[in-house]
Amino acid sequence: MIFKRDMSLIVTVVDSGFSTKVIDASKLAGADGATVLQGRGTGIHESTTFMGVGIQPGKDIVLIIVSKSHRKNIMKEIVRACNLTTEGKGLTFCVPIDELKEKKYF
Numbered sequence: 001m002i003f004k005r006d007m008s009l010i011v012t013v014v015d016s017g018f019s020t021k022v023i024d025a026s027k028l029a030g031a032d033g034a035t036v037l038q039g040r041g042t043g044i045h046e047s048t049t050f051m052g053v054g055i056q057p058g059k060d061i062v063l064i065i066v067s068k069s070h071r072k073n074i075m076k077e078i079v080r081a082c083n084l085t086t087e088g089k090g091l092t093f094c095v096p097i098d099e100l101k102e103k104k105y106f
Helices: 019-028 068-082
Strands: 002-004 007-015 035-040 048-050 053-055 058-067 090-097 100-102
Touching (some): 058 068, 068 090
Antiparallel strands (some): 002 100, 007 058, 007 090, 048 053
């Protein structure tokens, strides 16, 4: 078991299908990998209709664990590559990880 400190979790939420852009950008900036989860948006601007039935567009939630020293550069590259400064394109944020325990299986 390895105990690591000074780590951050970068969370990026984008429309379904854009997780590849997030991962490519993060790797370009120095990240090792990512985990992608599927989600569904419920924001006021997210709902559209098709033949009178409400449709919620799918979301990709990308989780990336990085050292605190790399997080700003990685987030800047994600924002640039995914055009996250444009309203409705997605968002990225980070949260500190106080302790990370890894179990090596191989």
